[in-house]
Amino acid sequence: ELLNLRIWQFGFGLHVRFQKYVRLVNANRGMMFPLMRFESAHRRLNPLTGEWVLVSPQRDKRPWQGQVEKVPPENLPPFDPKCYLCPGNERAGGRRNLKYTSTFVFENDFPALLLVNETSVAVENGGVQSLSSPLFAAQPASGICRVVCFSPRHDMTLPELSQVEVEEVVYTWSDQTLELGKRADIAYVQVFENKGVMMGCSNPHPHSQIWAT
Secondary structure (H helix, E strand, O other): OHHHHHHHHHHHHHHHHHHHHHHHHHHHHHHHHHHOOOOOOEEEEOOOOOOEEEEOHHHHHOOOOOOOOOOOOOOOOOOOOOOOOOOOOEOOOOOEOOOOOOOEEEEOOOOOOEOHHHHHHHHHOOOOOOEEOOOOEEOOOEOEEEEEEOOOOOOOOHHHOOHHHHHHHHHHHHHHHHHHHOOOOOOOEEEEOOOOHHHOOOOOOOEEEEEEO
């Protein structure tokens, strides 16, 4: 109960801090941004953690002799009938997406974590059992994996969405964190995004993942 209370307090705190940040920016937009020189070193406040992050755009001007990846130009359509994540399309696992118009959350069809009963079946079928030795330790891991589509648009990444749409994504993250965190079998919830082919993203439709264990 104490853990669930702390998770709820954490999620609610993120929501409150984000709302305060949005109001502060909107109220001072005319005064803040014209005075800033974003092409030089500056700090940016992370409204979710309250921490300041150093940003140094001028370092882009330094000479670079390292590896340079060739990135093909992306001309993505607003809707791709072959995309597993677009509204109304059938996913790889056979399930069909809702015809969503905002954010869309579903259980990952190929999860990195399985529920306790599914993990037990995997162990019975030859999966990893608890193992401890001076050189190697392992034990079964259980949990829930979900996918969060940012919007129905196949061609719009998170920074390209409107402020209202970005807020909806953050609210969805917060709601999912609270919902999963209340479960007795969940002690940790992680929200993250693998963006782009180089990061191992398997689908170009903008989305993030949630792992809870």
